[in-house]
Amino acid sequence: MKSMEASKLISFFEEDFCIFHLRSRKKMSVLTEMVHHLALNNRISDEQFIIEMLKNRESLGSTGLGNGVAFPHGRSLAIKELSVLFARSASGVDFDALDGKTTKLFFLILAPSDKGSDTYLAILSELIGLIQKPAKLKSLYEVTDFPSLVKILEEKDQ
Amino acid sequence: MKDEHRLLIALQDLDIMIKEVKDKVTSRELQSLGFKLTGLNELQDARDKLAKKVPRALLQRYEKLTQHYTVAILPVTGSLCLGCFVKLPTSFFSAVSRNELQTCENCGRLLYIP
Numbered sequence: 318m319k320s321m322e323a324s325k326l327i328s329f330f331e332e333d334f335c336i337f338h339l340r341s342r343k344k345m346s347v348l349t350e351m352v353h354h355l356a357l358n359n360r361i362s363d364e365q366f367i368i369e370m371l372k373n374r375e376s377l378g379s380t381g382l383g384n385g386v387a388f389p390h391g392r393s394l395a396i397k398e399l400s401v402l403f404a405r406s407a408s409g410v411d412f413d414a415l416d417g418k419t420t421k422l423f424f425l426i427l428a429p430s431d432k433g434s435d436t437y438l439a440i441l442s443e444l445i446g447l448i449q450k451p452a453k454l455k456s457l458y459e460v461t462d463f464p465s466l467v468k469i470l471e472e473k474d475q
Numbered sequence: 476m477k478d479e480h481r482l483l484i485a486l487q488d489l490d491i492m493i494k495e496v497k498d499k500v501t502s503r504e505l506q507s508l509g510f511k512l513t514g515l516n517e518l519q520d521a522r523d524k525l526a527k528k529v530p531r532a533l534l535q536r537y538e539k540l541t542q543h544y545t546v547a548i549l550p551v552t553g554s555l556c557l558g559c560f561v562k563l564p565t566s567f568f569s570a571v572s573r574n575e576l577q578t579c580e581n582c583g584r585l586l587y588i589p
């Protein structure tokens with residue numbers, strides 16, 4: 318990934334939109350906890366719509382792509398602007414991942430219903446590219462603060 | 476917000492998702508990223524179930540609008556219709572109509588005050 322793209326990708330991450338110690342242990346409660354966190358930070362006009370949308374998205378096929386990472390995503394009228402939330406569970410969660418393993422890292426990507434669709438697919442694509450690097454993935458499993466998260470995402474050749 | 480308006484918003488979110496999955500370019504991109512999109516029938520079932528709860532006349536209006544627009548129902552946050560960016564008349568914001576779904580006179584989209 319080129320450095321320009323890396324900095325653009327990182328600009329979508331904010332300290333307020335990170336949960337380094339997820340409390341939830343089940344698929345639906347993880348989604349709820351993440352959505353609630355965005356609502357507390359005023360990004361969502363109605364949590365219920367987003368939870369419903371994410372639930373529907375999971376019924377289309379799990380967004381747990383394996384290797385301990387999931388990318389719940391979608392568009393809703395209840396999301397005010399394109400938002401990315403990072404969450405980490407040290408113990409891992411059963412998220413119906415495609416490889417059957419537990420999920421430790423969550424990148425929630427939400428876009429408004431009328432715009433930002435292309436951007437959210439681009440973010441998804443870049444993040445999925447990033448986590449293909451085993452060393453990066455390993456560092457992410459352990460990350461517990463925002464500066465370290467940014468550093469890991471930024472580093473080119475980890 | 477009334478229940479029927481909430482149902483319509485949830486229905487629209489679902490319709491947008493279904494539209495995205497049915498879009499060949501988007502679905503191919505998602506699949507190339509590793510997502511399995513095997514549950515389209517489940518989504519369609521959820522959509523039909525939800526649509527049945529919406530009052531018939533309202534559903535018909537909504538479905539007619541979605542033939543032209545991706546977003547048929549949307550909130551009003553300023554003085555404009557965010558569907559077509561035309562200024563809404565002051566009568567639009569009267570206390571009586573606050574709880575009711577209204578129609579943009581210019582584009583016909585359904586509007587509500589959040």
Ligand SMILES: [Zn+2]
Binds near residue numbers: 556557558580581582
């Ligand atoms: Zn309009």
